[in-house]
Amino acid sequence: MAEAGLRIGVVGGSVAGCAMAIAGIRAGAEVTVHERSEAALEDRGFGIVIPPPLHRELVAAGYLDAGMETAPVSSRVWLTRRPGQHRARELARQESAVTPCHWGLLWRTLRANAGAARYHRGRPVTEVLRHPEGGAVIRTADSQERYDIVVGADGPRSVTRAAVAPGALPVPAGYAVWRGTLPLDAFAGSPHQLELVRSSWITLGFRGGHGVFYLIPGAAPGSRLLAYAVYAPPPPASWTGPREEYVRRIADEHFPADWAGIVGWGAHTSLACHDVADVQVPRVAEPPFLLAGDAASITRPHTASGATKALQDALCLERVLRASSSADEALGRYADERSAEGARLVALGRRLGHAMVERTPEWAAMGAPEVESWCRATLDGAASYLYGGTRR
Numbered sequence: 473m474a475e476a477g478l479r480i481g482v483v484g485g486s487v488a489g490c491a492m493a494i495a496g497i498r499a500g501a502e503v504t505v506h507e508r509s510e511a512a513l514e515d516r517g518f519g520i521v522i523p524p525p526l527h528r529e530l531v532a533a534g535y536l537d538a539g540m541e542t543a544p545v546s547s548r549v550w551l552t553r554r555p556g557q558h559r560a561r562e563l564a565r566q567e568s569a570v571t572p573c574h575w576g577l578l579w580r581t582l583r584a585n586a587g588a589a590r591y592h593r594g595r596p597v598t599e600v601l602r603h604p605e606g607g608a609v610i611r612t613a614d615s616q617e618r619y620d621i622v623v624g625a626d627g628p629r630s631v632t633r634a635a636v637a638p639g640a641l642p643v644p645a646g647y648a649v650w651r652g653t654l655p656l657d658a659f660a661g662s663p664h665q666l667e668l669v670r671s672s673w674i675t676l677g678f679r680g681g682h683g684v685f686y687l688i689p690g691a692a693p694g695s696r697l698l699a700y701a702v703y704a705p706p707p708p709a710s711w712t713g714p715r716e717e718y719v720r721r722i723a724d725e726h727f728p729a730d731w732a733g734i735v736g737w738g739a740h741t742s743l744a745c746h747d748v749a750d751v752q753v754p755r756v757a758e759p760p761f762l763l764a765g766d767a768a769s770i771t772r773p774h775t776a777s778g779a780t781k782a783l784q785d786a787l788c789l790e791r792v793l794r795a796s797s798s799a800d801e802a803l804g805r806y807a808d809e810r811s812a813e814g815a816r817l818v819a820l821g822r823r824l825g826h827a828m829v830e831r832t833p834e835w836a837a838m839g840a841p842e843v844e845s846w847c848r849a850t851l852d853g854a855a856s857y858l859y860g861g862t863r864r
Contacts, residue, residue: 477502478799481610481619482589483597484508484626487575487779488765490582491786492623493589494535499793503589504617506610508626510594517742518651519688519699520578520779521570521673523857530783533790540581541689543572543696547672548861550843552835553728560728563677563835564843566861570673570776572699574689578779597626600635600761608760620799623762623789625782628749630767636758642749642770645822647681647829648706649773650719650745653688654698658737662730669698677835678726680704682828685731697741698734701773703829706747715745748772748825752818757807759800762789769814772821774828776858781817785810820854 485507624632681704765782
């Protein structure tokens with residue numbers, strides 16, 4: 473297909489879009505990326521995690537650089553607040569290796585390694601449509617270009633998804649996630665917590681939700697930030713403050729005092745609140761269109777698979793392009809593999825959301841055996857790198 477001069481247009485230039493551009497370039501295609509934002513995407517400072525084996529594979533394949541900073545840890549610590557007190561109680565420790573990354577650093581690395589692609593910034597795509605003579609057209613406000621394959625990597629409100637599966641719309645979960653990052657100064661007076669997150673990532677359970685805490689690389693070489701995600705019902709109608717700041721009330725009501733103080737520390741480097749939702753596309757490729765990342769399926773973030781799935785989508789695209797004799801054949805193979813994985817992750821996200829937010833257990837009554845049993849029952853035979861120490 474490379475000899476035939478395959479042309480790929482990518483809608484969206486974020487993590488998924490840059491990864492898919494690398495995949496196309498490595499398979500010998502000519503790639504053009506259309507990114508709607510004019511802003512510097514590396515300024516997005518939230519934390520993400522990916523499985524260590526996937527990180528190694530991406531470095532070996534040239535998607536990521538070995539020098540890109542990460543903050544790997546090998547274990548997971550489960551905590552809750554002691555009943556009637558404001559102190560933490562450790563419930564369990566599990567083997568659970570993850571490779572935390574800084575979203576902006578990850579994007580910057582992918583963008584650099586997609587340098588052979590044409591990258592149009594500030595070019596929102598208004599429409600994608602089939603061309604009567606084959607392939608598809610990407611339209612912007614001031615241009616249109618024809619491609620053999622159009623990759624939709626344009627996120628939750630995907631224009632491309634609307635062309636492939638117009639009835640696939642995000643379904644609200646009924647609760648929200650607060651994401652924040654903080655400098656390590658937030659641990660002043662809490663040396664034990666800082667020591668804990670240097671070697672582990674933390675799950676803090678409470679009635680009606682949970683929080684996750686881990687370190688990620690900072691902007692300066694060798695520096696670290698604390699990243700957290702807190703899942704809980706959205707603010708009530710009586711709440712009149714900024715939606716993002718409601719997380720401090722959640723922490724005060726449910727967290728041990730030291731952890732509540734960390735979340736309540738004022739100088740966040742980033743803080744946002746998003747309603748949790750998911751969507752599943754029955755088949756993620758319909759020639760000449762292909763969906764990747766959140767455009768293909770959105771899974772609840774308990775699976776920590778947003779960036780992971782996008783990167784795996786890219787590896788799959790490169791593989792099927794190299795192995796196929798036509799674009800249609802490649803997209804058929806991609807759809808067979810990635811549609812099933814998207815469905816699996818959506819189902820797992822719903823199961824985890826039910827168990828960790830909608831119907832939380834009595835954390836205070838649990839110890840290591842109960843946590844192990846709860847994890848096993850919640851996974852119900854499914855695989856998740858976040859539960860590496862759980863015996864199925």
